[in-house]
Amino acid sequence: MTLLELRDLAVTYRSTAGDVPAVRGVSLGLEAGEALGVAGESGSGKSTLAMSLLRLLPRDASVSGEILLDGEDVLTMSWGRLRAVRWASASLVFQGAQHALNPVRRIGDQIAEPLRVHGMATGAEARRRVAELLEQVGLPAWRARGYPHELSGGQRQRVMIAMALACSPRLIVADEPTTALDVMIQAQVLSLIRSLIAEHGIGLVMISHDLSVLASTCDRLAVMYAGRVVESGPSREVFAGGRHPYSRALAEAFPTVGDPASRMAPRGLGGDPPDPAHLPAGCSFHPRCPVSLVSCALEPVELRAVGDGTEAPHTAACVHVSEESR
Ligand SMILES: Nc1ncnc2c1ncn2[C@@H]1O[C@H](COP(=O)(O)OP(=O)(O)OP(=O)(O)O)[C@@H](O)[C@H]1O
Secondary structure, eight states: OOSEEEEEEEEEEEETTEEEEEEEEEEEEEOTTOEEEEEOOTTSSHHHHHHHHTTOOOTTEEEEEEEEETTEETTTSOHHHHHHHBTTTEEEEOTTGGGOSOTTSOHHHHHHHHHHHTTSOOHHHHHHHHHHHHHHTTOOGGGGGSOGGGSOHHHHHHHHHHHHHTTOOSEEEEESTTTTSOHHHHHHHHHHHHHHHHHHTOEEEEEESOHHHHHHHOSEEEEEETTEEEEEEEHHHHHHHOSSHHHHHHHHHSOSTTOGGGGSSOTTOOSOOOOGGGOOSSSTTGGGOTTOOGGGGTSOOOOEEOTTSSSSOOEEOOTHHHHHHO
């Protein structure tokens, strides 16, 4: 069974200023042991998508569609069931998580917290598990007795990963897990995440604005623009030969992992992403698109299969796709 399946997921924030459709009709699947990268500029809906997977959205968000985790819909499960699922079946490593550690609690106690809450281990057994988890993320067991301020940013992020792994979840959702780290440490943490998910057969959904980071870590990529997936396929194909002009612009903007330029706005891509509350008609990308046609401003373009369909699924929502693959 597919570990995670999103079917036509839509999230709209309701506010007094009007509705903000942050995620619009996203369908994606993820197998156990597979890593899916979700890329896009700020405001494309990536974090909203990540938070929805664990039903962590604010109350003013209205959600439709299905989020099937091992076949069970996260959106309709009871609060009791949801509490059981969080950490134990699916856990989240979020942006800037290294700042989320409690400064006055010992590191070991914080890693053990999900184990305690889920009644999985206490006392000596919990201490053993914490030592094992610290070792898995490349930290010595004695760090359990220390406090967060004694660690570097990269080490704190490793602690957060240890905490996410504590209850042996089936799925980890990582939202910009390395963005706040310097280049060398970023590469180390990415390789740690990659090896842990492969070793434990965990599914990973990793969110980033940096396509090169995702391409180096994930098997497949989904590129989001204005709340929609505009391209999805094997990482190498999407990164090196994206069929949607927006994917190509992102790949050009972030050519190599850790490039300092990667921290800046995408090069060669003029204009700003649209305000989700006032989306342009037709393809949302058309006002910034270097290859748009008159029809792009009139009709939205659905995802289309790239190639002849004999390879791994690859889709892109661009009028030019059907012409290329003919
Ligand atoms: N609580 C909220 N209420 C209203 N609008 C929101 C809320 N949270 C996010 N949004 C809007 O939803 C859209 C998508 O935001 P989201 O944070 O998911 O994008 P993102 O791609 O993760 O961007 P970033 O990388 O900056 O976090 C944006 O236009 C944002 O302003």
